[in-house]
Amino acid sequence: xxxxxxxxxxxxxxxSYPAAMAVSDACARAGVGLVxxxxxxxxxxxxxxxxxxxxTVFPVKGAYMWRDVERICADASLEFxxxxxxxxxxxxxxRIVVAHSGEPWVPAFVRAVYAANFADDRxxxxxxxxxxxxxxxxxxxxxxxxxxxxxxxxxxxxAATEEAQARGIFGAPSFTVGDELFWGHDRMDQAIxxxxxx
Amino acid sequence: xxxxxxxxxxxxxxxSYPAAMAVSDACARAGVGLVxxxxxxxxxxxxxxxxxxxxTVFPVKGAYMWRDVERICADASLEFxxxxxxxxxxxxxxRIVVAHSGEPWVPAFVRAVYAANFADDRxxxxxxxxxxxxxxxxxxxxxxxxxxxxxxxxxxxxAATEEAQARGIFGAPSFTVGDELFWGHDRMDQAIxxxxxx
Numbered sequence: 318x319x320x321x322x323x324x325x326x327x328x329x330x331x332x333s334y335p336a337a338m339a340v341s342d343a344c345a346r347a348g349v350g351l352v353x354x355x356x357x358x359x360x361x362x363x364x365x366x367x368x369x370x371x372x373t374v375f376p377v378k379g380a381y382m383w384r385d386v387e388r389i390c391a392d393a394s395l396e397f398x399x400x401x402x403x404x405x406x407x408x409x410x411x412r413i414v415v416a417h418s419g420e421p422w423v424p425a426f427v428r429a430v431y432a433a434n435f436a437d438d439r440x441x442x443x444x445x446x447x448x449x450x451x452x453x454x455x456x457x458x459x460x461x462x463x464x465x466x467x468x469x470x471x472x473x474x475x476a477a478t479e480e481a482q483a484r485g486i487f488g489a490p491s492f493t494v495g496d497e498l499f500w501g502h503d504r505m506d507q508a509i510x511x512x513x514x515x
Numbered sequence: 516x517x518x519x520x521x522x523x524x525x526x527x528x529x530x531s532y533p534a535a536m537a538v539s540d541a542c543a544r545a546g547v548g549l550v551x552x553x554x555x556x557x558x559x560x561x562x563x564x565x566x567x568x569x570x571t572v573f574p575v576k577g578a579y580m581w582r583d584v585e586r587i588c589a590d591a592s593l594e595f596x597x598x599x600x601x602x603x604x605x606x607x608x609x610r611i612v613v614a615h616s617g618e619p620w621v622p623a624f625v626r627a628v629y630a631a632n633f634a635d636d637r638x639x640x641x642x643x644x645x646x647x648x649x650x651x652x653x654x655x656x657x658x659x660x661x662x663x664x665x666x667x668x669x670x671x672x673x674a675a676t677e678e679a680q681a682r683g684i685f686g687a688p689s690f691t692v693g694d695e696l697f698w699g700h701d702r703m704d705q706a707i708x709x710x711x712x713x
Contacts, residue, residue: 365573375563377685381698388705487575500579503701507586 320494320512321350325481326427327358327489328407331372331386334435335393336490336502341424343505349512353423355411356481357474358489364482370404371488389502396436405434406442408474413447413461415477416470422456429454518692518710519548523679524625525556525687526605529570529584532633533591534688534700539622541703547710551621553609554679555672556687562680568602569686587700594634603632604640606672611645611659613675614668620654627652 324340326333344351362369372379383399390397410430414423429450433439439446444462451458464470481491485498492499492508499508522538524531542549560567570577581597588595608628612621627648631637637644642660649656662668679689683696690697690706697706 365575367573375565375685377563377683381683381685381696384696385698485575485579487573487579498579498582500583501701503699 318515319347319349320515321352322508322512323352323354323493325354325356325486325489325491325493327356328410328430328434328441329370329404330358330489331382331403331435332389332502333490334386334397334431335389335395336505337427337431338395339393340505343509347509347513349509353414353418353427354477354481355407355414355427355474356478356486356489357408357411360478361482361487365487372403390435396432398436398438400434400438402440402442405440408442409444409447409462409465410441412465412470412474413451415473416464416467417461422454425454426451516713517545517547518713519550520706520710521550521552521691523552523554523684523687523689523691525554526608526628526632526639527568527602528556528687529580529601529633530587530700531688532584532595532629533587533593534703535625535629536593537591538703541707545707545711547707551612551616551625552675552679553605553612553625553672554676554684554687555606555609558676559680559685563685570601588633594630596634596636598632598636600638600640603638606640607642607645607660607663608639610663610668610672611649613671614662614665615659620652623652624649624654 322340322344324336326337340351358370362371367374370379372382387397387399414427417423430441430447433446433450434441441447448458448462451461484493486493486500488500490502490505492504494508494512497508497511499505499511520538520542522534524535538549560569565572568577570580585595585597587593612625615621628639628645631644631648632639639645646656646660649659682691684691684698686698688700688703690702692706692710695706695709697703697709
């Protein structure tokens, strides 16, 4: 019997963008269940002694990453514009997903946030921007934003981030299938195949 | 007209192993020329402020890497045994390739060194081990090792390492096609396709 894929993502992460846009369809094609697992990469990197994104700590790697992501998006016919700010704060969007996991609008919301950040260069760190996106989806923006500010939502995202770290995750996106960890958007197909094998 | 792929590798690098074993055949299938470009990763990492392999500097990443390489080799039906020492000194083997580039035995020698390090757990840092491998290939081991100790061979490897850095390379394996850089064994097919496009 097929296992589920848990998709660990950070809204600020460039390589999470092409993965987030493709993962629903890829899992559906393989008949594999999908669990959306937002987390904050900052505390995970800090625990490794990294003071910020590896792409700013190591500028040579950063220069490569922007070109690489541009090529990946072109290959996937995915719009891409280098954001004018990087990395952008993801805490509002991540708390919303944690607090509403299982809601049918979550996958579309995740994709909308990534497109806002990496195709439309909108400031996803701004709760008003997130609220406008929820409204455009026909959702109760104010109520959803309020839930994301509750102590439960905040604790939920902290717990998710601690779980990511406990499971050996050190970057985004990552995929887990049971105890197997796969790192990087380019491991998505391998993770799904692993899950399909059961 | 197809362009050439330059394959930048470090004999100590785990992810360079599956790439080195596959790159000749993959380029031949695509009708793309291949240039073997050994370099030393240590000075390139040091220039980024990394004091050693990222897999020892960041142990969580290192733990993942060993499992990931094991899975990759299993998928490729490639023998793999975690070396009892890591990373192993690669200067003798790298100087030999630089000093004899274009010789018809170089691809087989590269593969033999990788298999020694990552399948047979032999100490490739030891010139005697390298000499025994050359002898087993029916080559003049003493003469080849002597050439690798000349000032020209040493300067050649230094120049290759400086060129790697100047071209924005920050890890191994990497592939270049003209000015396009691709990092990681999992970018091999993409690099070859880029070269085939001309």
